[in-house]
Amino acid sequence: MEASVANNYSGFVDGLKGGISIAVGYMPVALTFGLLARTTGLTLYEAVLMSVLVFAGAAQYITLSLIAIGTGAFEIIFTIFIVNIRHLLMSASINEKVEEDTPWKKAVYAFGITDETFTVSATKAGKLTTGYMFGLCFISYSSWVLFTGGGYIAGATLPGVVQQGMSVALYAMFIGLLIPSAKKSRKVLFLAGLAALFNSLLTFAQFSTGWAIVLATLLSSILVEWRGGRARNE
Amino acid sequence: MSNTMIWLIIGLAIVTYIPRMVPLVFFNSDKIPSAIQNVLKNVPFAILGALIFPGILTINDDLLFGVIGAVAAILAAYLGANLIVVVMFSVAVLSTYAYFI
Numbered sequence: 001m002e003a004s005v006a007n008n009y010s011g012f013v014d015g016l017k018g019g020i021s022i023a024v025g026y027m028p029v030a031l032t033f034g035l036l037a038r039t040t041g042l043t044l045y046e047a048v049l050m051s052v053l054v055f056a057g058a059a060q061y062i063t064l065s066l067i068a069i070g071t072g073a074f075e076i077i078f079t080i081f082i083v084n085i086r087h088l089l090m091s092a093s094i095n096e097k098v099e100e101d102t103p104w105k106k107a108v109y110a111f112g113i114t115d116e117t118f119t120v121s122a123t124k125a126g127k128l129t130t131g132y133m134f135g136l137c138f139i140s141y142s143s144w145v146l147f148t149g150g151g152y153i154a155g156a157t158l159p160g161v162v163q164q165g166m167s168v169a170l171y172a173m174f175i176g177l178l179i180p181s182a183k184k185s186r187k188v189l190f191l192a193g194l195a196a197l198f199n200s201l202l203t204f205a206q207f208s209t210g211w212a213i214v215l216a217t218l219l220s221s222i223l224v225e226w227r228g229g230r231a232r233n234e
Numbered sequence: 235m236s237n238t239m240i241w242l243i244i245g246l247a248i249v250t251y252i253p254r255m256v257p258l259v260f261f262n263s264d265k266i267p268s269a270i271q272n273v274l275k276n277v278p279f280a281i282l283g284a285l286i287f288p289g290i291l292t293i294n295d296d297l298l299f300g301v302i303g304a305v306a307a308i309l310a311a312y313l314g315a316n317l318i319v320v321v322m323f324s325v326a327v328l329s330t331y332a333y334f335i
Contacts, residue, residue, distance in 0.1 A: 028318045046239050053247035062285060063246060069292070073242045081249040086278055089271065092257035103259045110255040164294070165329030168303030169321050171290040175304065176320030178282045179311035191276050192283025199284040216284040221276035225269065 008131035015135020018124065022116045022136075023143035029057055030144050032169055033064075034151025039163060040064045044152050051148035055141055056114060059083055061173065075211060082214050090118040097121070098128045105130050112137020187224065195220035296335070303328045 030051065037047035042064075050060055059080045066076045090113055098106070109130065117140050121128055155163075182189040198216035207215070290300040306327040310320040 025318075028321075032321065042239070046236075046243065049240075050243050050246070053243055054250050056250050059246065059250055063242075065285070065289065069289070073238060073245065076242060077245040077249055080246050081253075082277070083281060084250050084253045086275075087250075087253040088257055089275070091254050092261055095258045095261055098258075106258045107255050110258045111251055113254045113258075161332045162325070162329045164299075164332040165325045165327075167293040168290070168299065168307070168324050168328050171286055171293070171300070172303060172307035172321045172324035173317065174282050174286050175307040175324075176311045176315075176317045178279065178286070179308060179320075180314075181279060183312070188279045191279040192286070195280040195283035196287035200288050203288060213281065213284045217277060217281040220280040220283070221273050224276055224280075225272045228272070229269065 007129065011129035011131025012135040012138075015132040015137075016139050017135075018120055018132070019117070019136040019139035022120060022140040025116065026057075026140060026143040027147050029173075030147035031151030031154065032166075032173075033057070033060055034148040034153075035155035035166065036061070036064050036169060037148070038152050038155040039166065040068050042067075044149065047152050048145065048149050051145045055111065055144055056084065057144075058115070071208065075208060075214075079214050082217060087113060090115075090122075094118060094122060094128070098133060099130060101130045109133040109137050112141055114140065116140065187228070191220055191224050194224065299328060299331070302331055 033051070034047055037050070038044075042050075050063070054060055054063075062083060063076055063080060066079065071079075091110060094113065112133070117136055121133065121136060124132075178188070178192055182192065195216045198219050199212050202212035202215055286304075290304055291297055293300050293303070303324050307320050307324040310323040315323065
């Protein structure tokens with residue numbers, strides 16, 4: 001019993017160390033989120049509450065852009081659910097790598113699974129202890145929440161011209177996430193281009209923004225997989 | 235703090251937590267059919283495309299804002315800049331443009 005507590009403690013410290021790079025990487029992204037939340041019209045408490053309860057960069061950024069264009073709450077929640085479906089795969093994959101433990105402990109650190117905590121833990125050699133997962137997620141989460149508040153408060157002092165420039169930040173981030181993969185894979189470029197085309201057509205056809213994005217994403221993802229599957233079978 | 239916003243945040247928290255938690259707590263092994271797995275792997279890239287376009291053209295009444303911001307971001311990302319550098323470069327270019335018009 002005592003040995004297990006000591007193991008968990010050293011695992012936790014290991015996790016904290018592993019998460020330092022994530023915490024540093026989150027700083028500017030969370031600062032930008034806090035700042036954008038302010039320009040989108042959220043209160044400080046709403047912005048921080050979102051980071052405390054949701055803890056998902058892409059989901060929170062997308063939520064802001066959907067709020068900004070007047071999307072309804074139900075459409076936003078459904079869109080975010082679609083965005084988050086990829087976490088199912090990460091959670092299933094990391095489940096193969098973590099030590100068996102009581103379900104409630106796994107249910108707690110499951111909250112901390114993000115693209116970044118997933119990639120760091122999934123590429124670490126060997127089994128992952130519960131202590132490590134707690135440490136990794138804890139330091140990443142703390143950075144995310146603290147800097148959301150910091151960005152919101154600092155945003156008040158930015159000059160108008162910079163605030164106008166900041167309006168492109170979300171889109172620049174999406175472009176920055178897409179281009180490295182698109183450079184390596186024509187399929188990625190095709191997926192994004194097809195979804196952009198579908199989204200334009202659906203927007204032109206007066207679909208609400210939320211549904212247009214969901215439908216365009218699903219249509220593009222299914223069509224590309226269907227075509228790829230047929231090509232593999234022929 | 236508005237009630238609608240609170241309910242929205244709670245709704246988001248639930249739909250974000252469930253996909254993270256269910257496989258870890260309830261799966262024994264990977265039982266998702268491969269066709270569905272492949273579709274899900276496509277989702278992040280497809281949604282990025284749908285999110286960028288045509289939304290980026292609507293950030294300002296001046297259509298050039300979106301075009302200039304996109305060109306700056308694509309250039310920086312193509313040259314291999316870090317994500318934060320891509321965002322900051324695009325914002326800096328656009329702030330400069332906003333300053334001069």
